[in-house]
Amino acid sequence: MPHEEAAMTYVCMNDFRDAADLTLVIREESVTDVSARERLLDVAFGPSRFAKTCERLREGRAPAQGLALVAHVGDELVGTIRFWNIQAGPGHAALLLGPLAVDARHRSLGIGRKLIAEGLFRAVQRSHKAVILVGDAAYYNPLGFSRALTHGLALPGPVDEARFLGLELDPGALEGASGLVMATGARAPRAAAHPQAALLRQAA
Ligand SMILES: CC(C)(COP(=O)(O)OP(=O)(O)OC[C@H]1O[C@@H](n2cnc3c(N)ncnc32)[C@H](O)[C@@H]1OP(=O)(O)O)[C@@H](O)C(=O)NCCC(=O)NCCS
Numbered sequence: 001m002p003h004e005e006a007a008m009t010y011v012c013m014n015d016f017r018d019a020a021d022l023t024l025v026i027r028e029e030s031v032t033d034v035s036a037r038e039r040l041l042d043v044a045f046g047p048s049r050f051a052k053t054c055e056r057l058r059e060g061r062a063p064a065q066g067l068a069l070v071a072h073v074g075d076e077l078v079g080t081i082r083f084w085n086i087q088a089g090p091g092h093a094a095l096l097l098g099p100l101a102v103d104a105r106h107r108s109l110g111i112g113r114k115l116i117a118e119g120l121f122r123a124v125q126r127s128h129k130a131v132i133l134v135g136d137a138a139y140y141n142p143l144g145f146s147r148a149l150t151h152g153l154a155l156p157g158p159v160d161e162a163r164f165l166g167l168e169l170d171p172g173a174l175e176g177a178s179g180l181v182m183a184t185g186a187r188a189p190r191a192a193a194h195p196q197a198a199l200l201r202q203a204a
Contacts, residue, residue: 022073024111026118029068029080036077037070044101053157054134057096058084061185064095066126069119071102071111078103081115083123083131085186088153088166089179094130095123096181116143120169129173132166132181140165152178 029037041049049055063082071079079102088094097119102111123131132150133140149166166174 024078024109024114025072026069026079026114027072028066029070029082033070033077033080037080040077040080040101040103041099043104045099049099052134053155053159054096054098056156057086057181057183058082060188061085061183062188064123064126064128064185066122067095067119069115069122071115073106076103078106079111079115081119083119083128085184086132087182087184088130088132088150088174088177089181092130092174092177093128093184094132094166094174094177095128097131097133098135100135112139113143120167124169129170130166130168130177132164134159134163135165137162137165143167149174149177152176154180156180156182 045052061084064085067083069081070077079100081097081100084096086094086096097116100112100115102115120131130149131145132153133145134155135145137145137147145165145167147162147165149168150164153164153166155164166177168174
């Protein structure tokens with residue numbers, strides 16, 4: 001699989017054997033991707049996405065440096081993944097993964113897994129040691145994420161414990177991690193508010 005970190009571009013056709021004219025490109029997100037990314041997330045999660053507990057760790061923050069990725073097929077943005085700087089209890093710097101979404105017409109082609117793999121690859125390159133997320137164990141367990149690594153941790157809001165998972169990029173990185181997960185990312189430049197966001201945050 002060719003990988004050109006300098007261009008921050010990843011090209012893979014492995015999962016398009018039946019549609020060889022389509023090339024999947026995974027690269028770092030740019031400002032021109034934002035509106036298409038937001039549309040994809042609105043459709044994938046609905047308006048309640050802003051009420052999720054993990055949103056408390058993302059709101060007002062910029063994603064971790066170099067770890068907001070998008071997948072394109074041709075001109076179309078078909079996938080998004082972002083990682084966020086957090087502290088998984090005192091002394092345990094880590095990343096929060098999410099949201100991850102793939103356009104419904106492009107699912108089950110491996111794009112979700114490729115976005116995760118590419119994100120984790122770049123996270124390791126940037127010396128990140130661990131990743132946590134809230135997501136379906138059936139999807140994330142085969143990728144190495146485990147509930148066992150987050151038992152001592154609490155999120156700033158309600159969560160289905162079975163969906164609270166962790167992954168060590170550096171073995172032992174989450175050993176002894178306990179306490180409240182807190183956002184540590186850089187403050188985001190003030191952006192135009194999403195029409196649903198303020199209302200749903202109040203309702204949450
Ligand atoms: C979850 C999601 C990102 C997967 O994207 P994708 O590109 O289709 O994923 P992949 O192609 O890598 O994997 C697809 C496989 O995962 C399975 N899968 C998808 N979502 C799953 C879930 N929530 N739980 C368990 N398995 C799941 C599919 O059934 C498929 O199985 P198959 O390969 O046997 O057909 C996509 O379905 C999506 O955007 N869903 C809506 C948003 C969402 O739920 N995001 C994840 C938040 S944790």
